[in-house]
Amino acid sequence: MYALVDCNNFYVSCERVFAPQLEGRPVVVLSNNDGCLISRSDEAKALGLKMGEPYHLVRPLLEQHQVRVFSSNYALYGDMSRRVVQVLGTFAAGVEVYSIDEAFLDFRGMNLLAPDLMKYGRELRETVIKHTGIPVCVGIGPTKTLAKLANRLARRQRTTGVLVLATPAECEAALAQTAVADVWGIGRRYARKLLEMNIDTGAALAALPEPWLRRHLGGVVGQRLWRELHGQPCLDWNPAEWDDDGTQLSPGPASRHSVTCTRSFGRPQHEAAVLAEAVATFAAKAAVKLRRHGLAAHLVTVILGTDRYVPTAGPATRTAVVNLPDATSDTAVLTQAALRGLRQLARPGVAYHRAGILLSGLEPMGQVQLGLFSAPAADQQRRQQLMTTLDALNNRYGRPLVQLAAAVGVKSSAGQPLAPAWVGRSAHRSPRYTTGWNELWTVH
Amino acid sequence: MFSCPVPAGFPSPADDQLDAPFDLTQLLFRNPASTFLARVSGDSMTGAGIQPGDLVAVDRALRPGHGSIVVAVVEGEHTLKRLQLRAGQPWLVAENPRYPPLPVSRDMGLVVWGVVTHVIHSLSGNGTGAGRR
Numbered sequence: 354m355y356a357l358v359d360c361n362n363f364y365v366s367c368e369r370v371f372a373p374q375l376e377g378r379p380v381v382v383l384s385n386n387d388g389c390l391i392s393r394s395d396e397a398k399a400l401g402l403k404m405g406e407p408y409h410l411v412r413p414l415l416e417q418h419q420v421r422v423f424s425s426n427y428a429l430y431g432d433m434s435r436r437v438v439q440v441l442g443t444f445a446a447g448v449e450v451y452s453i454d455e456a457f458l459d460f461r462g463m464n465l466l467a468p469d470l471m472k473y474g475r476e477l478r479e480t481v482i483k484h485t486g487i488p489v490c491v492g493i494g495p496t497k498t499l500a501k502l503a504n505r506l507a508r509r510q511r512t513t514g515v516l517v518l519a520t521p522a523e524c525e526a527a528l529a530q531t532a533v534a535d536v537w538g539i540g541r542r543y544a545r546k547l548l549e550m551n552i553d554t555g556a557a558l559a560a561l562p563e564p565w566l567r568r569h570l571g572g573v574v575g576q577r578l579w580r581e582l583h584g585q586p587c588l589d590w591n592p593a594e595w596d597d598d599g600t601q602l603s604p605g606p607a608s609r610h611s612v613t614c615t616r617s618f619g620r621p622q623h624e625a626a627v628l629a630e631a632v633a634t635f636a637a638k639a640a641v642k643l644r645r646h647g648l649a650a651h652l653v654t655v656i657l658g659t660d661r662y663v664p665t666a667g668p669a670t671r672t673a674v675v676n677l678p679d680a681t682s683d684t685a686v687l688t689q690a691a692l693r694g695l696r697q698l699a700r701p702g703v704a705y706h707r708a709g710i711l712l713s714g715l716e717p718m719g720q721v722q723l724g725l726f727s728a729p730a731a732d733q734q735r736r737q738q739l740m741t742t743l744d745a746l747n748n749r750y751g752r753p754l755v756q757l758a759a760a761v762g763v764k765s766s767a768g769q770p771l772a773p774a775w776v777g778r779s780a781h782r783s784p785r786y787t788t789g790w791n792e793l794w795t796v797h
Numbered sequence: 798m799f800s801c802p803v804p805a806g807f808p809s810p811a812d813d814q815l816d817a818p819f820d821l822t823q824l825l826f827r828n829p830a831s832t833f834l835a836r837v838s839g840d841s842m843t844g845a846g847i848q849p850g851d852l853v854a855v856d857r858a859l860r861p862g863h864g865s866i867v868v869a870v871v872e873g874e875h876t877l878k879r880l881q882l883r884a885g886q887p888w889l890v891a892e893n894p895r896y897p898p899l900p901v902s903r904d905m906g907l908v909v910w911g912v913v914t915h916v917i918h919s920l921s922g923n924g925t926g927a928g929r930r
Contacts, residue, residue: 373870373873373874373875373908373910374872374873374874376873436829436830436831437830439829439830440830440831483831483857483858484828484830484831484857484858485830485831485857486857486910786833787833787834793834793835793836793852794833794834794835794836794875795835795836795837795838795875796835796836796837796838796853796855796868796875796876796877797837797838797839797841797874797875797876797877
C-alpha cells in the first residue's frame with residue numbers, strides 16, 4: 354500500500370500556526386510579486402474566491418469581506434514543509450516528497466505492523482497537526498495513483514480526513530466518484546478526448562481494456578495508468594534521502610531533471626545592466642541548489658518573459674540554451690554561460706516582466722567526463738573547493754556574503770547594496786518566523 | 798581514500814577517534830520537527846528566570862502537565878505562562894505579581910501551543926542572537 358499525505362490550504366495553514374487569531378477567518382496568500390491567489394482558507398473559498406485569480410481584480414471583494422491577505426513567505430513554507438516531512442518519516446519506511454505540500458509514503462508491508470490502516474492514518478494525521486500545527490488529509494491505496502485518488506476524496510470529509518482503499522470494491526467505488534479529469538495522469542487534452550467518447554469517470558476509464566489505454570493514452574504511460582488503476586503498482590518509487598545528521602531531506606536523485614530559479618520583476622525591466630544582474634543572481638542561486646544536491650549541469654537555459662496580457666509580435670516567453678563542454682556546478686562558469694545566453698536573447702528596448710535560469714542535463718558531481726580540451730583535473734578540483742568554501746560562507750551568514758561581481762548591483766554612497774531594481778513586490782509578507790534571527794516569532 | 802589530507806608522513810592516529818564538538822541544537826531540539834524558537838517580549842515570567850528579549854525553545858510534541866511552562870493561546874494571542882491545575886481546573890499563572898492568574902473556563906477551553914523546554918538568556922545585554930545582524 355501507499356499513502357498520499359496532502360497539507361490542507363498549506364500556505365494559509367502555515368500563516369495560522371503563528372497567528373492564531375486568523376483561525377476561522379478568511380485568509381488568502383498571493384503568488385510571487387503579489388500577482389494572484391495561490392492559497393485560500395476554507396472561509397475564503399466559501400466567499401467564491403478562486404485559485405489563480407489576479408489580486409488586482411478581486412481586491413474589492415477581499416476588502417469588503419475583510420479577508421486577511423499575505424504575500425508568499427517561502428522561507429516559512431519551506432521550513433514548515435520540512436517539519437511535516439520529518440514527522441511523516443516516522444510513520445513509514447520511505448517518504449517521497451512530491452511537492453511542497455504533498456508527499457507519498459511507502460506503506461508496503463504496513464498491514465503487518467498496523468492491521469487497521471484507518472486507525473494508523475488517523476494517528477498520523479493527529480501527530481502531524483500536534484507536532485507542526487499543519488492539518489493534513491491522508492489517502493491510502495494499493496498504488497500511488499489510487500492513493501492520490503483516495504486523498505482527493507478524503508479532502509471532502511474534513512472531519513476524518515482519512516480514506517483507505519483496501520479492497521477492490523472500495524477502489525471501484527472511489528473510481529466511480531471521481532471525474533476522469535481528476536484522475537492523476539490525465540491531462541487536459543486526454544480529459545477532453547475521453548469526455549468526447551463518453552468516458553466520464555475513473556471507473557469508466559478503468560473498465561476499458563488495457564490495450565485500449567495503451568493505444569489511446571500514450572503507449573506505455575497509458576498501460577501503466579491502467580495497471581495502477583487496477584491496483585498493480587508500476588510507478589517509480591523515488592524516496593527522499595536523509596542527511597547524515599537526520600535533519601534534512603533531499604529529493605531522491607532520479608527526481609531531479611532540472612534545477613530552476615525564476616522570478617517576476619516588481620516592474621518591467623529593459624535595461625541591459627539590470628537584466629544581467631538579475632540573471633547572474635539567478636544563476637548563482639541555481640548553482641547553489643545544484644551543489645546542494647551534488648549535481649553538475651550540461652545545459653544552461655536563460656528564460657525571458659514579456660507581459661502575457663499584451664499582444665506582441667513574438668511569443669511571450671523566449672529562451673536561449675547554452676551548451677557547456679563539461680558538466681559543471683561552478684558558479685563562475687554557469688554565470689558566464691547565462692550572461693552569454695542573455696546577450697543572445699535580450700532585444701534592446703523590450704521590457705521584460707520575468708526572467709529565469711534553468712539548469713539541465715544533470716549528472717552527479719565528480720563523475721564528470723573530462724573533455725579533450727577541458728581544464729586539468731587539479732584545476733577543477735581547486736574550483737570545486739572554492740565553491741564549497743563559498744557555500745559554507747554564505748550558509749553561515751544566512752544570506753549571500755560572497756558573490757560574483759556580476760550579481761551585485763549598484764551600491765549607495767554609503768557602500769550598502771541597494772535593493773536590486775528587479776526584486777518583486779511582496780507588500781504583505783509575514784515575518785520569517787522560523788528562519789530569520791531578526792524576524793523570530795514573539796511570545797508575550 | 799583521500800579523507801586524511803596529510804601531504805607526507807604518518808596519518809594522525811586520532812583521526813578515526815575524534816568526537817564531534819558539542820552541537821547545542823541537539824540539546825535544544827530534542828524533537829527538531831516540533832520545536833520552535835520564540836523571542837520573549839514582556840516581563841510576565843521574570844520570576845521563572847525568563848527575561849524580556851530571551852529566546853525560548855517551545856516543543857509542540859510534549860504533553861503539558863501541572864507546573865509546565867507553556868505557550869497558550871488566549872483570545873487569539875500567544876501567551877507565555879505556567880500551567881497549574883487547581884482542584885481540577887487549569888489556570889494560566891504569570892511569574893510576576895503584577896499579573897493576576899487567569900482561570901481557564903470551560904467555554905474558553907485550554908489551547909496549549911507548546912511546552913517550553915529551554916530558555917536562552919544572553920549576558921551581554923543586547924539580546925540573544927541579535928548579534929547576528
